Amino acid sequence: MRVNRSEAPAFRIPDQINLMPPEHRTLAGGIPLYYMPSPSIEAVKIELIFPVHYSKAVLEKPLLPFFMLHMVLEGTTELPSEALDDFFDFHGSEVEVISGYERQGLSLLTTRKHLEKVLPVFRSLFTSATFPEKSLARKKSQKKLSIGIQREQTSARANQLIRAALAGKSHPFGYQATENDVDAISREDLLEYYSFGFLSRPQLFVTGNLPEDSISTIAKSFEDLPLIVPKNDYFPVSRTARHREVEKKDGALQSSIRMGKWMVPMAHPDFPALSVFNTFLGGYFGSRLIKNIREEKGYTYGINSFLSNLYGSNYWMVAAEVKGGHGAEVIEEVYREIELLTRKPIPEEEIEIVRNYLSGALLANFSSPFDLMGHFQQVHFQGLDLSHFSRQLDFIKNFEEKDLKATAGKYFEAGEMQEIIAGMV
C-alpha cells in the first residue's frame, strides 16, 4: 500500500479533563493536610510550606531565611551534621530546601519502604536544628562564591536588574544580596528567626501510595509543631513608569535582555485571555518571538515570555540572551510583535495551532500524581482550586480573537514597561 504522506493523519483534541482534587483534612494543631494518592508508585513526597514574612529582621538581613533553611540539615540536638547526612542517604531519601520570595519550607522525597524510619528525623528538622558555627562559616563562604559567579553571568545580572526594576531596589524581590549581607548573618540571628519567625501558617502536602495509618502517622507527627503568629507585614511593590536600564560588561559576548511589567492575578477575569495572548507572543516553540528572533534572524538560542504569580498579583516577562550588540533591536522587535498581534488579524491556522497545543499541554501537565500535586499547589496558593484548569481548557477551546486583542490592548501598553540590557551593549 502506498503511504500517503501529504495528508496529516486524523487527530483528536481532548475536550475535557477530570482532575481528582487531593484529600483534605486538618491536623489537631490546625495545619491543613492535602493528600494525593499515587497508585502503583513507590515514591513518597512530603512538603511542609510556610509563607515568608518580611519582618523587620528579614528586611534588615535579607539572607536570613536562606541561611536558616540551608542550615537545618547541619545538625539537630539528636544527630550531628554527618550523622544526619548519613541517615538520609542510607535510607535513599532526599531533603530539599524550598526557598522562594513568597513561600519557604522543606520537602522530603523518600520511598514507602523507608518512610516510617525517615519521618521522625524529617520532623525534627523543624524544631531541633542546632546551627553550628563551623557549618555556618562554610555555608557563608559558599554563598559568597555563588554571588561572585552570578556577578560574572550577564543572564543572572539581567534577572537581578529586572526584579529590581519591577519591585524597587529595596524590596525583597528586587534586592541584590552582596557579600556584606552574607557577613551580617550570625548564629544568634538564625536561632531567633528559626524559633520566632519561621513556623507560621504551614500547609502540608503529601503525595504517595499510602494506607490510612501512614497518613495518620504523618498527621500526628506534625500536629504538635509550635506555631507562631507573625504580625501582618505586607510589603507592597513600588510601580514605576517605563524605564530602560543598560549595564555594560567588558568582555561579554552576548546581550542579556529582559522586559517586564505587572499584570493581574490569576483569579482575575482577564487572566485567561492574557495567558493565551502570551502563548501566541512568546509562550511556546511556535511563538511570534521564536519565529522572528530565532528562526528568522538567528539572533538567539532561545527567547520566551511568561507570566508568573507573585505577591497576590502576576508579572509578565520576556527573557533572552541575544547576539552581542542587538539588545535594543530585539526589544524594539518585541514591541513590534505585540503591536502586530494586537492590531492585525491573526491567521486562522495559527489560532487552531495554539488552541490545540495548549489543550495538549494542559493534559500533559497532569501525567503523574506528582505533577498534579505541583499544579494543585500553583492554583491553591492563588486562592483557587483545580476547577481553574477546567475553566482554562474551556477558554482555550472557545476564545475569540477579539477577546485576546481587547485584553492585550488593556495590558500591553508600553507605560510601566521595564527594560534591561546587560552584557555587550
Place this chain on the structure above:
Amino acid sequence: MINYKEFVLDNGLQVLVHEDPSSEMAVVNLLYKVGSRNETGGKTGLAHYFEHLMFAGSEHIPGFDSALERAGGSSNAFTNTDITNYYISLPAVNLETALWLESDRMLHLSLKEKHIQTQKQVVIEEFKQRYLNQPYGDAMHHVRSLAFEKHAYRWPTIGEKIEDIEQFGKNDLIDFYRNHYSPDNAVLCIAGKVDFETVRGQVAHWFGEIPKGGHSRNMPTPEPLQNEKRSKTIVGKVPTDALYKVYRIPGRLQQGYLACDLITDALSFGRSALLEQKLVKGSPVFASCQAYVLGNIDPGLLVITGKLEQGISAEDGEKALDAVLDEFKQETFPEKVLQKIKNQTEAMKTYESVSLLGRAMRLAYCGYLGNPSLINEEYAIKMAISGDRIQEAANNYLRDENASVVYYKRQE
C-alpha cells in the same frame, strides 16, 4: 519492572513498546546512533548542528513543530557524544501524527538554504551562551583536548570552536544525513497509553518503506593508551580557582565500567558522600566538589571537579583531593557505605520511573546499548558488585599516570 515488547522492521529499525494505560499521553522517542564521536577534526559540532536542522521541515511537512502542535503535542531533542535523541509527547489518541512526522524526516529532510544559514547562527549563539559567556564555561573543552589525543571525544558535542560550525556547507549536511539518518541506525521507543499490536501495524505503515542506509558511517579513531599524567593551566576571569581532574575509564559496556560508576557514587552521591564530607564540609578547601562518570560507549572519563575556596589554589586543591583518594584506595571498602549506595540506587530507580518520558528515553538507550532488558537487569548487575571489586577498580583507574588535570585559575 518496566514492561516492554520489541520487534524489528525489515529495514533494520528496532522498535520497543512500553504500555502504560495509566497515562493519557504517548511518548515517541527516536534515537539515532550518531553523536559527536562520529565527527572528524576541523568539522566538529556537526551532529548537534544537524539536530537543529531536523526541525526545519521535511518533504511533505513544511513545519515540523506546527504540525505537531496542531495535534496537541510538543517535542525536543538532545545530542551528546554518542547519540542524537528526539522525543515527542502528545495525547495518546494522536500517536499516528508523531509517527507521520518522524518517518517523513527520516525519509526526506528538506535542508533549505535559509534554514541552514539561520540555524548556523542559532547554534553559534548557543555556543556563546552556554560555553563562552559563562565563568568556567569552556572548562570541558580544555579537559577533553587534554585527556584525548586521537578519539573524537577530544571535543565537546557543541564543537571544538565556532569557526568549525561557520564553515559547514550544504554538502556536509547532505552527507551526514545520508550516512547516519537511516532506519538501521535508529531505535524507536513508543510508550504510554498504546497497544502493542496497533503500534506494530502503524510503525510498519509509516517506517516500512524507508530504505536501509548502507552508507559509510564515520567511526572514531581508537584512543592510544595513556602512560603519564597530563596537566594544563588556564587563567580566566573567574571568582575562584577550579580543579578538573579526570581519569580514563572503560566504555559503558566494558568490564570495570559499573565499578567506576560505584566509585563515583561513594565519592559523590548525596550529602554524606566522601568528597563532600572530607573536602567541603570537613575542611575549608573546596566550596563544592563532585565526581561522576561520563557514561560513554567508547572508553571515557571519570571526572572529579570542584571550585576552590577563596584564596586556595587549584594545585593545593589537587593535593587535598589526592590525599582523600589515596586513603579511599587503601582502606577496605566499608560494608555500610556499600549498603548505603545500594539503597540510594534503588530509591533513585523508583524516583526516575515516575516520568513516562524518562522511562521511554532509558528504554531506547538500553536498546542502543544492544540489550533493552538492561533497563531492568543492570540494577541487579550493579548491585552484585562487591566492595573488593570497587576498591580494585579504584586502584586500577584512579592513578596519576591515567589522569589529566586542568587548573582553572583566577586572574589576579
